Amino acid sequence: xxxxxxxxxxxxxxxxxxxxxxxxxxxxxxxxxxxxxxxxxxxxxxxxxxxxxxxxxxxxxxxxxxxxxxxxxxxxxxxxxxxxxxxxxxxxxxxxxxxxxxxxxxxxxxxxxxxxxxxxxxxxxxxxxxxxxxxxxxxxxxxxxxxxxxxxxxxxxxxxxxxxxxxxxxxxxxxxxxxxxxxxxxxxxxxxxxxxxxxxxxxxxxxxxxxxxxxxxxxxxxxxxxxxxxxxxxxxxxxxxxxxxxxxxxxxxxxxxxxxxxxxxxxxxxxxxxxxxxxxxxxxxxxxxxxxxxxxxxxxxxxxxxxxxxxxxxxxx
Amino acid sequence: xxxxxxxxxxxxxxxxxxxxxxxxxxxxxxxxxxxxxxxxxxxxxxxxxxxxxxxxxxxxxxxxxxxxxxxxxxxxxxxxxxxxxxxxxxxxxxxxxxxxxxxxxxxxxxxxxxxxxxxxxxxxxxxxxxxxxxxxxxxxxxxxxxxxxxxxxxxxxxxxxxxxxxxxxxxxxxxxxxxxxxxxxxxxxxxxxxxxxxxxxxxxxxxxxxxxxxxxxxxxxxxxxxxxxxxxxxxxxxxxxxxxxxxxxxxxxxxxxxxxxxxxxxxxxxxxxxxxxxxxxxxxxxxxxxxxxxxxxxxxxxxxxxxxxxxxxxxxx
Amino acid sequence: xxxxxxxxxxxxxxxxxxxxxxxxxxxxxxxxxxxxxxxxxxxxxxxxxxxxxxxxxxxxxxxxxxxxxxxxxxxxxxxxxxxxxxxxxxxxxxxxxxxxxxxxxxxxxxxxxxxxxxxxxxxxxxxxxxxxxxxxxxxxxxxxxxxxxxxxxxxxxxxxxxxxxxxxxxxxxxxxxxxxxxxxxxxxxxxxxxxxxxxxxxxxxxxxxxxxxxxxxxxxxxxxxxxxxxxxxxxxxxxxxxxxxxxxxxxxxxxxxxxxxxxxxxxxxxxxxxxxxxxxxxxxxxxxxxxxxxxxxxxxxxxxxxxxxxxxxxxxx
Numbered sequence: 005x006x007x008x009x010x011x012x013x014x015x016x017x018x019x020x021x022x023x024x025x026x027x028x029x030x031x032x033x034x035x036x037x038x039x040x041x042x043x044x045x046x047x048x049x050x051x052x053x054x055x056x057x058x059x060x061x062x063x064x065x066x067x068x069x070x071x072x073x074x075x076x077x078x079x080x081x082x083x084x085x086x087x088x089x090x091x092x093x094x095x096x097x098x099x100x101x102x103x104x105x106x107x108x109x110x111x112x113x114x115x116x117x118x119x120x121x122x123x124x125x126x127x128x129x130x131x132x133x134x135x136x137x138x139x140x141x142x143x144x145x146x147x148x149x150x151x152x153x154x155x156x157x158x159x160x161x162x163x164x165x166x167x168x169x170x171x172x173x174x175x176x177x178x179x180x181x182x183x184x185x186x187x188x189x190x191x192x193x194x195x196x197x198x199x200x201x202x203x204x205x206x207x208x209x210x211x212x213x214x215x216x217x218x219x220x221x222x223x224x225x226x227x228x229x230x231x232x233x234x235x236x237x238x239x240x241x242x243x244x245x246x247x248x249x250x251x252x253x254x255x256x257x258x259x260x261x262x263x264x265x266x267x268x269x270x271x272x273x274x275x276x277x278x279x280x281x282x283x284x285x286x287x288x289x290x291x292x293x294x295x296x297x298x299x300x301x302x303x304x305x306x307x308x309x310x311x312x313x314x315x316x317x318x319x320x321x
Numbered sequence: 322x323x324x325x326x327x328x329x330x331x332x333x334x335x336x337x338x339x340x341x342x343x344x345x346x347x348x349x350x351x352x353x354x355x356x357x358x359x360x361x362x363x364x365x366x367x368x369x370x371x372x373x374x375x376x377x378x379x380x381x382x383x384x385x386x387x388x389x390x391x392x393x394x395x396x397x398x399x400x401x402x403x404x405x406x407x408x409x410x411x412x413x414x415x416x417x418x419x420x421x422x423x424x425x426x427x428x429x430x431x432x433x434x435x436x437x438x439x440x441x442x443x444x445x446x447x448x449x450x451x452x453x454x455x456x457x458x459x460x461x462x463x464x465x466x467x468x469x470x471x472x473x474x475x476x477x478x479x480x481x482x483x484x485x486x487x488x489x490x491x492x493x494x495x496x497x498x499x500x501x502x503x504x505x506x507x508x509x510x511x512x513x514x515x516x517x518x519x520x521x522x523x524x525x526x527x528x529x530x531x532x533x534x535x536x537x538x539x540x541x542x543x544x545x546x547x548x549x550x551x552x553x554x555x556x557x558x559x560x561x562x563x564x565x566x567x568x569x570x571x572x573x574x575x576x577x578x579x580x581x582x583x584x585x586x587x588x589x590x591x592x593x594x595x596x597x598x599x600x601x602x603x604x605x606x607x608x609x610x611x612x613x614x615x616x617x618x619x620x621x622x623x624x625x626x627x628x629x630x631x632x633x634x635x636x637x638x
Numbered sequence: 639x640x641x642x643x644x645x646x647x648x649x650x651x652x653x654x655x656x657x658x659x660x661x662x663x664x665x666x667x668x669x670x671x672x673x674x675x676x677x678x679x680x681x682x683x684x685x686x687x688x689x690x691x692x693x694x695x696x697x698x699x700x701x702x703x704x705x706x707x708x709x710x711x712x713x714x715x716x717x718x719x720x721x722x723x724x725x726x727x728x729x730x731x732x733x734x735x736x737x738x739x740x741x742x743x744x745x746x747x748x749x750x751x752x753x754x755x756x757x758x759x760x761x762x763x764x765x766x767x768x769x770x771x772x773x774x775x776x777x778x779x780x781x782x783x784x785x786x787x788x789x790x791x792x793x794x795x796x797x798x799x800x801x802x803x804x805x806x807x808x809x810x811x812x813x814x815x816x817x818x819x820x821x822x823x824x825x826x827x828x829x830x831x832x833x834x835x836x837x838x839x840x841x842x843x844x845x846x847x848x849x850x851x852x853x854x855x856x857x858x859x860x861x862x863x864x865x866x867x868x869x870x871x872x873x874x875x876x877x878x879x880x881x882x883x884x885x886x887x888x889x890x891x892x893x894x895x896x897x898x899x900x901x902x903x904x905x906x907x908x909x910x911x912x913x914x915x916x917x918x919x920x921x922x923x924x925x926x927x928x929x930x931x932x933x934x935x936x937x938x939x940x941x942x943x944x945x946x947x948x949x950x951x952x953x954x955x
Contacts, residue, residue: 035419038361044672046701057413060391064417067363067389072701074694078395078712088903091910096691096902099925100698102669268413269405276408291416352736355678374730377708381734384680384706395712585730586722593725608733 007118007125008300010134011176019176023144025299025309026292032068033295037315040070041307048101050076050093051128052108057268057290058128058137062105065297074101094120103304106130124304126297132168138267139172140300141293143180145285146224148292149263153177159185159218162228162248162273164194169267170228171198178207185210185218189244192230215248220257225250225283227266227273251275255283265289324435324442325617327451328493336493340461342616342626343609349385350612354632357387358624365418367393367410368445369425374585374607375445375454379422382614391418411437420621423447441621443614449485455584456489457617458610460497462602463541465609466580470494476502476535479545479565479590481511486584487545488515492522500525502535506561509547532565537574542567542600544583544590568592572600582606641752641759642934644768645810653810657778659933659943660926666702667929671949674704675941682735684710684727685762686742691902691924692762692771696739699931708735728754737938740764758938760931766802772901773806774934775927777814779919780858782926783897787811793819793852796862796882796907798828803901804862805832812841819844819852823878826864849882854891859884859917861900861907885909889917899923 006013014022031037047066051059063073076097090113097104098121106117111131118125129135147153158177160170164186174184174194184207186194193211202209212218219225230248235241249272250264266274266286278284302309323330331339348354364383368376380390393414407430414421415438423434424445431444431451446452464470475494477487481503491501491511501524503511510528519526529535536542547565552558566589567581583591583603595601619626640647648656665671681700685693697707710731724747731738732755740751745765752759763769781787792811794804798820808818808828818841820828827845836843846852853859864882869875883906884898900908900920912918936943 035362040361044674044702044704045669046698056393060393060414060417063391064363067391068361070361072389072706074697074701076690076694087905092903095921096924097694099921100694100928269409271404287412287416290413294417352679357678373710377710377731377734380708381680384708385678387678389706586726588721604729604733607730611734 006304007114007127008136008304009114009118009125009127011136011139011172013136016179019140019143022140022296022299022303023147025302026140026144026295027148028309028311028313029295029298031313031315033065033291033298035068037313038070039310039313041302041309042066042069042071042305045071045103045305046101047071047073047301048076048097048104049073050097050104050106052076052079052106052113053129055107055128057293058107059105061290061293062126062128062297064294065301068294069298069302071301090116091120098123103301126300126304129168132166132171135168135172137293137297137300138169139176140296141289142169142173142226142265142267143176144292144296145265145289146263148288149285150223150261153180153182155180156182156223157185157221158182158224158226159187159222160194160226160228161187161215161218163192163230163234164188164228165192166231166234167228170194170226173226174198174202175205178202178205183208183210185212185222187212187215187218187248189213189230189248191244192234213247215250216254219254219262220259222262223259225258225262225264227264227270229269229271229273245273249273249275250278252277252281255281258283323621324431324444325453325621326431326435326442326444328453328456328489330453333496336457336460339457339613339616339620340464342619343461343612344465345626345628345630346612346615348630348632350382350608350615352385354630355387356627356630358619358626359383359386359388359622362388362420362622363418364388364390364618365393365414365421366390367414367421367423369393369423369430370446372424372445374610375424376422378607378610379443379445379614381611382618385611386615386619388618407433408437415440420618443617443621446485449483449488452485452489454610454614454617455486456493457613458606459486459490459543459582459584460493461609461613462582462606463580465605466602467540467578470497470499472497473499473540474502474538475499475541475543476504476532476539477511477543477545478504478532478535480509480547480551481505481545482509483548483551484545487511487543490543491515491519495519495522495524500527502527502529502539504529504532504535504565506530506547506565508561509551530564532567533571536571536579537576539575539579542575542579542581544581544587546586546588546590562590566590566592567595569594569598572598575600640938641748641761642770642938643748643752643759643761645770645773645806647770650813653774653777656774656930656933656937657781659936660778660929661782662943662945662947663929663932665947665949667699667925667932669702671947672704673944673947675936675943676700676703676705676939679705679737679939680735681705681707681935682710682731682738683707684731684738684740686710686713686740686747687763689741689762691927692741693739695924695927696760696762696931698928699935702928703932703936705935724750725754732757737935760934760938763802766800766805769802769806771927771931771934772803773810774930775923776803776807776860776899776901777810778926778930779899779923780897782922783919784857784895787814787816789814790816790857791819791855792816792858792860793821793849793856794828794860794862795821795849795852797826797864797868798822798862799826800865800868801862804828804860807860808832808836809839812836812839817842817844819846819856821846821849821852821882823847823864823882825878826868847881849884850888853888853896854893856896857893859892859896859898861898861904863903863905863907879907883907883909884912886911886915889915892917
């Protein structure tokens with residue numbers, strides 16, 4: 005059984021097949037149908053770096069399908085503190101579970117874990133590296149809104165330098181022929197080596213600091229958080245962060261079908277008045293993390309998702 | 322589906338119906354019968370303030386009925402620290418689960434969550450506000466001992482000023498026609514606005530600092546913990562806390578049917594020698610939290626509790 | 639139902655029966671067969687002292703058999719901090735679950751808990767006292783490799799003074815007629831009262847500081863971690879710890895059937911190059927913790943393990 009470490013582990017056909025399965029599983033993720041495909045299966049949640057949302061999303065995915073989860077728990081009180089190597093921790097948990105979801109502060113840790121383990125590893129983020137399950141849920145959300153992920157205009161906004169989320173996503177979007185508008189302060193531009201990679205794939209890329217100008221033609225505006233820690237100076241942070249924000253009024257020139265996304269948590273990049281617009285999709289996006297992870301786990305465990313699901317005894321929630 | 326934020330969300334008939342269901346579910350809570358009424362259902366445990374007992378009780382209630390739980394986990398390492406608003410956290414978890422149990426340090430937080438969420442919210446305590454699931458288990462324990470909750474003499478003892486437990490409970494007891502004896506140091510008296518409210522409902526209330534005098538006529542003595550943090554001065558704390566304590570010898574003048582309750586954890590308000598008396602009910606009371614929460618969750622999720630339960634394959638534990 | 643506090647709670651016949659059941663359950667522990675023997679059952683995990691491996695192992699054992707777990711969670715944010723006694727915590731959890739696994743820093747705590755509770759207590763380590771479930775998994779691992787646990791030569795290496803693991807294990811090995819070679823620095827020798835006890839049982843014991851000399855005749859080399867905190871002085875620690883280490887080259891004179899064990903986590907007592915030798919068994923040993931705990935929990939809950947298991951729908955992981 006294979007692991008998912010970067011989006012390169014999946015072909016475009018693989019991605020679409022996972023999104024198709026995810027769509028079928030929607031009623032199960034919503035609690036409208038009970039389908040214990042993962043009964044008796046265990047996922048090990050190894051979060052060497054805390055992540056409420058990603059951890060809970062993996063956990064929900066397993067439990068909605070009748071599986072269960074073993075959490076490593078707080079790293080500061082775990083055997084890691086006693087000096088255990090990542091190799092030993094992985095070998096231990098490898099014996100306990102059927103599949104491992106992990107986040108680690110060190111780039112390359114997920115690949116290293118996959119080389120050490122017999123069960124599949126799901127990379128839930130490794131340093132500034134990859135975050136492929138986030139990319140799958142982003143693609144699902146885009147396809148859900150637009151019916152396709154091909155040939156769209158996607159604006160990626162905010163911290164494009166340190167954000168692994170936008171690195172993984174931009175790569176996948178280009179594979180599906182999307183045009184990218186990269187909107188960031190000069191100090192947080194997408195690294196040039198990533199842009200070079202994207203251009204080798206034939207990407208159409210526009211770089212700008214002008215968020216307002218990017219709105220009218222966008223099919224997707226993907227906002228990200230600008231972290232205060234990135235700036236040596238509070239004033240500089242305030243100046244920069246103040247510009248890369250959206251409020252409902254800013255969206256007047258947008259297409260009706262344009263969607264606003266955000267990997268969450270947001271701080272103040274998106275004003276609360278956007279929530280009530282037709283464009284807001286970030287909460288659906290978070291929910292979609294459950295359904296795409298359900299589909300992905302089934303695939304890696306070799307479990308076939310049925311093509312229709314009976315929602316006879318449910319449907320209300 | 323409605324939430325449970327305060328006891329005012331339930332009529333007296335609702336309360337009695339929940340207690341009836343809870344009684345039926347006793348063998349399931351004891352592990353003597355397996356009844357997976359909540360199979361496929363998920364509860365989100367959002368404890369923004371730690372509470373071992375309440376969190377474990379909700380978790381046990383779900384799992385005894387075949388459901389499962391997603392824990393937000395330690396708030397200090399969650400997305401809350403990254404500056405996420407309560408609104409956003411609730412909207413995220415709302416997409417993952419079928420029902421949310423929450424505790425929050427801020428009064429009104431549970432109502433706010435309920436306004437934000439689509440799934441029902443169970444208020445597990447919000448600041449100095451309400452704690453209705455504690456009140457339900459208290460009422461269950463009283464009815465279990467006395468066969469009724471109507472017309473009893475209940476002495477509430479200790480910190481009546483800051484304790485949300487006694488605020489919620491006193492209100493409910495008055496709705497069932499109980500007489501209240503409020504026994505506290507002068508500095509920890511029940512707030513006058515709560516007493517006014519109770520009197521509008523027709524309550525018979527006696528206020529006193531004399532615990533011994535309240536014992537002979539009481540049907541229930543409800544002890545609470547006096548927290549050292551409430552006092553500016555260790556001496557004052559010692560003087561006050563020393564008085565509002567029960568030992569077995571103090572109970573000699575009590576009625577045989579009188580029960581001693583405590584929301585736990587206790588520190589030294591109740592001496593260990595009380596545990597062996599016929600009056601002690603605090604451990605049963607803690608256990609009753611499981612069975613009343615089972616009944617309540619079923620009610621809020623629209624799941625009917627059967628009127629008889631087969632305990633053929635169990636019964637011993 | 640009885641508790642398991644020390645290995646003295648089990649006769650040799652009991653031990654062998656548990657190991658037999660554990661062997662049958664191997665495919666279930668590996669996720670190759672689904673056997674929900676513990677459906678509807680709850681284990682309470684009360685770790686007053688953190689232990690990633692032992693906690694996860696109990697949790698995996700329950701969940702692989704269809705049961706579930708309630709975790710006390712981080713003691714620093716639990717009701718224990720509010721001043722609750724161990725007695726009260728145990729009485730509370732006793733009402734919630736069918737069986738309790740606990741670890742506590744105080745020797746004797748598990749016996750005290752067992753005296754307080756109605757459900758069985760599984761001692762997961764109490765101070766410098768006992769750790770019987772570790773001993774069961776060690777015995778299982780030895781029998782798996784050698785086909786028997788009788789009459790073997792076992793070398794126990796490292797910290798024999800403070801390690802409860804080697805205290806419990808040495809006692810059990812002597813009951814099965816094993817010869818012991820105790821290899822440790824002088825300051826970390828097995829306490830003389832334990833050696834006296836073992837000799838009363840008829841043990842053949844050799845004490846030495848020479849690890850190399852113990853290798854050729856050993857059937858089992860059981861390594862343990864020497865903790866820096868045991869030494870007043872970093873130099874002394876480095877001098878001592880440097881000697882009680884194994885590398886692959888050291889194993890040249892060993893018997894082909896000799897196995898190297900370690901309760902994990904290791905720091906650097908066993909070099910990574912040992913992992914690839916035929917002798918290394920520490921990761922299997924960790925996995926065996928799941929299967930022996932499964933068998934043990936079934937036994938204490940009075941649930942019969944079937945003598946054959948259908949692995950028709952699994953087998954690949």
